[in-house]
Amino acid sequence: MNRRYDAVVAGSGAGGAATAWRLCAQGLKVLLLEAGPRFEPSLDYRLHLPDWERQVLPRRRASQAEVSFGAFSALNPEERSLRSWNAVAGPVVRGDSREPMGPGYWHVLGVGGSTLAFVGESHRLHPEAMKLQSRFGAGCDWPITYADLEPYYGLCEQLIGVAGPEEQGARWRSTPFPLPPHPFSPAGRRLQSAGSRLGMNWQANSRAALSMPYDGRPACNYCGNCSRGCPVGDKGSADVTFIRKAEQTGRLTLMTNSRLLRLHPAGGGRIASVEYVRGKARHRVETPVLVLAAGAIQTPRLLLANRSRQHPHGLANSSRQVGRNFMESVFWSSTGIVPDLGNSHVGLPSDTICWDFNGPQGIPDVIGGCRFHSAVQEIGLVGPIAYASRIVKGFGRALKEGVRNQFGHCLSVGAFAEFLPNDESRVDLDPTRKDEFGMALPRIHSHLGQPEIRRLRFMAAQARRLLQEAGASILVEEYGAWDLFSATHVFGTCRMGASAVHSVVDAQGRSHDHPNLYIADASVFPSSGGGEAPSLTIQALALRTADNIVSGKVGS
Amino acid sequence: MLRSDLRRQLLKVVGAFFLAQGLPVAPAFSAARPSAVERRTFAAFLDALLPRDDLAGSASDLRVDEQLWALASLDGRFGRLVALGCQWLNLTGTGSFADLAPSDQIKVIEWMSASDWNQIPRRFYELVRQTAVETYYSNPAAWGGLPIKAPPQPLGYPPPWQ
Numbered sequence: 235m236n237r238r239y240d241a242v243v244a245g246s247g248a249g250g251a252a253t254a255w256r257l258c259a260q261g262l263k264v265l266l267l268e269a270g271p272r273f274e275p276s277l278d279y280r281l282h283l284p285d286w287e288r289q290v291l292p293r294r295r296a297s298q299a300e301v302s303f304g305a306f307s308a309l310n311p312e313e314r315s316l317r318s319w320n321a322v323a324g325p326v327v328r329g330d331s332r333e334p335m336g337p338g339y340w341h342v343l344g345v346g347g348s349t350l351a352f353v354g355e356s357h358r359l360h361p362e363a364m365k366l367q368s369r370f371g372a373g374c375d376w377p378i379t380y381a382d383l384e385p386y387y388g389l390c391e392q393l394i395g396v397a398g399p400e401e402q403g404a405r406w407r408s409t410p411f412p413l414p415p416h417p418f419s420p421a422g423r424r425l426q427s428a429g430s431r432l433g434m435n436w437q438a439n440s441r442a443a444l445s446m447p448y449d450g451r452p453a454c455n456y457c458g459n460c461s462r463g464c465p466v467g468d469k470g471s472a473d474v475t476f477i478r479k480a481e482q483t484g485r486l487t488l489m490t491n492s493r494l495l496r497l498h499p500a501g502g503g504r505i506a507s508v509e510y511v512r513g514k515a516r517h518r519v520e521t522p523v524l525v526l527a528a529g530a531i532q533t534p535r536l537l538l539a540n541r542s543r544q545h546p547h548g549l550a551n552s553s554r555q556v557g558r559n560f561m562e563s564v565f566w567s568s569t570g571i572v573p574d575l576g577n578s579h580v581g582l583p584s585d586t587i588c589w590d591f592n593g594p595q596g597i598p599d600v601i602g603g604c605r606f607h608s609a610v611q612e613i614g615l616v617g618p619i620a621y622a623s624r625i626v627k628g629f630g631r632a633l634k635e636g637v638r639n640q641f642g643h644c645l646s647v648g649a650f651a652e653f654l655p656n657d658e659s660r661v662d663l664d665p666t667r668k669d670e671f672g673m674a675l676p677r678i679h680s681h682l683g684q685p686e687i688r689r690l691r692f693m694a695a696q697a698r699r700l701l702q703e704a705g706a707s708i709l710v711e712e713y714g715a716w717d718l719f720s721a722t723h724v725f726g727t728c729r730m731g732a733s734a735v736h737s738v739v740d741a742q743g744r745s746h747d748h749p750n751l752y753i754a755d756a757s758v759f760p761s762s763g764g765g766e767a768p769s770l771t772i773q774a775l776a777l778r779t780a781d782n783i784v785s786g787k788v789g790s
Numbered sequence: 791m792l793r794s795d796l797r798r799q800l801l802k803v804v805g806a807f808f809l810a811q812g813l814p815v816a817p818a819f820s821a822a823r824p825s826a827v828e829r830r831t832f833a834a835f836l837d838a839l840l841p842r843d844d845l846a847g848s849a850s851d852l853r854v855d856e857q858l859w860a861l862a863s864l865d866g867r868f869g870r871l872v873a874l875g876c877q878w879l880n881l882t883g884t885g886s887f888a889d890l891a892p893s894d895q896i897k898v899i900e901w902m903s904a905s906d907w908n909q910i911p912r913r914f915y916e917l918v919r920q921t922a923v924e925t926y927y928s929n930p931a932a933w934g935g936l937p938i939k940a941p942p943q944p945l946g947y948p949p950p951w952q
Contacts, residue, residue, distance in 0.1 A: 454946075623920060630841055
């Protein structure tokens with residue numbers, strides 16, 4: 235066992251990468267453990283190959299972790315208008331309960347984590363979404379305010395090279411975006427004009443994609459496939475931003491394919507050392523500071539799995555809140571054919587957004603808002619396979635002519651919404667299934683409450699109305715969280731709070747139970763926000779936590 | 791739904807279907823060496839799904855049949871379904887499906903596409919169609935008449951856009 239590092243960080247996604255950079259930049263030597271591999275853009279991202287459309291996520295060995303699921307809720311037939319379907323397959327779910335779509339929990343293990351596959355929306359949280367309980371009597375308050383995070387938001391935006399418009403409504407800013415917004419795609423323009431006729435305010439989305447060359451990285455060339463991995467390097471995934479900067483300090487040791495298994499507490503609750511496995515070899519390393527940033531599924535799993543006689547409920551869990559308060563993406567998308575629209579496959583995904591309904595009171599009769607965005611590229615309607623698989627039914631000449639005639643005419647409205655925590659939604663350990671190292675799999679329990687159903691109804695109605703106004707002749711596909719569990723954004727399983735009784739970490743991200751254990755991922759979110767993409771908030775929180783570690787304001 | 795995941799989902803459904811029907815999920819299926827009859831039947835089915843026209847070749851012109859046989863040799867469930875599907879197709883007329891008139895082939899496939907989801911003809915139609923279009927449109931030779939002429943990178947789609 236050795237002690238060569240000032241801090242160990244587990245996970246190199248949005249939170250871990252940002253933490254590592256901030257610590258290294260301030261002189262600390264950091265060991266960054268990443269369970270997955272380092273992706274090689276020229277080899278792993280297939281957008282230059284003829285079969286590019288067949289692969290969405292970069293798939294390499296050990297680049298996804300196995301999870302399991304608890305029983306999903308039965309579907310209420312009275313809400314059938316919210317079912318997922320497409321023109322080719324018909325109903326996507328044929329049973330009578332919710333199902334995971336694909337892997338259910340969409341994530342990437344690898345240097346950069348799930349930012350490798352994110353579209354790159356770069357959002358600040360609505361200030362009022364952080365005070366849901368005290369102002370609106372629902373959900374949970376954050377122990378910090380928007381003002382506490384604001385300088386860190388700006389810092390992250392500068393480092394990443396976020397492109398966005400000046401006007402941001404309630405999200406006040408002390409510094410401008412470093413880059414101007416991107417040009418509107420044909421699909422984005424169409425939604426803007428239709429939205430304005432309906433009294434909706436659509437604007438350029440703030441995006442972690444370069445609208446101009448920046449910091450040694452080239453500008454986006456608008457291929458529309460951010461989620462398949464960006465070979466250009468303009469997308470602000472954590473590997474080309476925070477990790478790159480951290481490595482430039484010379485103080486980062488990055489260990490790929492290294493799975494953290496054990497945390498060893500010592501006197502006073504401090505975590506004295508950690509044990510990880512790389513290949514077949516197990517390593518143990520001492521650390522003065524441990525930062526967990528493995529995401530809202532793996533971080534609670536790790537804490538729960540590290541049970542002992544002294545900690546029968548796992549580590550950092552005297553509150554018994556580890557794994558509770560699980561929140562997920564409440565999503566919806568509607569797609570229609572707009573005959574006089576062309577080239578909807580080109581441009582930046584999610585280039586336009588509508589924040590009108592995003593505040594906690596943005597949707598009638600329910601607390602918690604949502605946002606709408608242009609979704610046609612994000613949901614993969616960018617190539618002929620997608621059209622033949624989902625949009626044009628049948629076979630023979632009609633199929634081939636249909637693909638040719640419809641291609642580029644799809645217009646999609648996407649939406650994400652608030653998810654309020656409930657008792658049924660949580661992450662625990664699977665009692666029967668273990669991974670290759672003998673650690674129980676994380677088991678996801680998901681339940682949509684009535685507030686989520688109400689929001690979904692609103693999102694579906696608004697999306698359909700917008701498509702009609704945009705000139706859609708027919709709806710061809712709808713997907714939503716009512717019958718599909720398909721979570722790209724997950725939150726809340728190690729909630730941040732002032733009270734050690736009701737939360738896992740304090741306002742600095744430090745465990746109430748272990749003075750040198752911090753968490754820097756979305757598991758600390760007390761609320762999900764009204765549909766904002768979480769990566770920027772994860773990173774801003776991580777920088778704030780890192781600063782508190784360095785300044786010694788908390789623990790030592 | 792994402793294409794590869796859609797196929798995985800379908801394969802899962804096929805596996806569950808075999809189990810429900812009491813059929814072995816991965817029998818000793820020798821898809822590495824399908825019979826000449828199977829090859830001919832399957833190619834005819836694929837060409838009816840994706841026929842040749844003025845702008846692009848048929849499925850077999852683009853060797854989709856060979857690629858699907860290769861897949862069948864790797865995935866026992868898929869191979870089993872293809873074998874059963876070909877058997878079923880050849881029971882629909884007096885001889886091989888491949889010898890049916892094109893209009894009769896179309897009638898057979900139309901019937902399959904609307905048949906019981908829980909029976910072999912429908913599962914065969916759905917999974918083979920999905921896998922065939924993935925394979926077919928992965929070949930630039932199939933892109934005739936489409937506004938895309940090359941993969942998205944390295945050129946991207948720079949503005950201005952119409």
